[in-house]
Amino acid sequence: MKTAVAETIFACGQQGLQNRQTASIRIYPDKTIFSNYGGLPQGYSVEDFIKGRKASYTRNKLIARVFKDASIIEEYSSGLKRVTKAFMENGNEPLEFHVDSSSFTIFAKSINDETLQKTAEKSSEKILVLLAANAEIGAKEISEKLNISQRAVEKQIAKLEQKGLLRRVGPDKGGGHWEITNGKSA
DSSP, X not given: OHXXXXXXXXXXXXXXXXXOOOOEEEEOSSEEEEEEETOOOTTOOHHHHHHTOSOOOOSOHHHHHHHHHTTSSSSTTOHHHHHHHHHHHTTOOOOEEEEOSSEEEEEEEOOOHHHHHHHHHHHHHHHHHHHHHOXXXXXXXXXXXXXXXXXXXXXXXXXXXXXXXXXXXXXXXXSOEEEEOTTOOO
């Protein structure tokens, strides 16, 4: 959420100084809505920004430069890509985008305990499938294949070990491998 908020703050800075309408963040129990007035530049799409296919488009170059120099933003035209990735890694549902000529709005559904549990279960299942296919695969490679953080993979592996569904045989580095135990004691 920190990335999304930072990017929305930057969006405020992207408005022309004469424009009295600003970006906003509205937080509700079931969703958060990020709105920015002005829409996307003609010929640009949300997908273009998420995939990094379009060059930077800066409405207010001075403010953009200040944000960049202050390390508030990492690079130009990367916000949607990073926000989308951050939300997915956090277990959120995909973001919903509404764009027209005068506004750009992102709807982010809130995560509840049930969603967190379902996401964790799905991740655990995917991790087990990857380990069944390659018992020597590491957390970093799993995180890349599943597009989740390495820390999330490590937490899921620890839970699988606690449940007795997985155990490490040999050293963590160099020569060890995973064994799926199906809840049976070794």
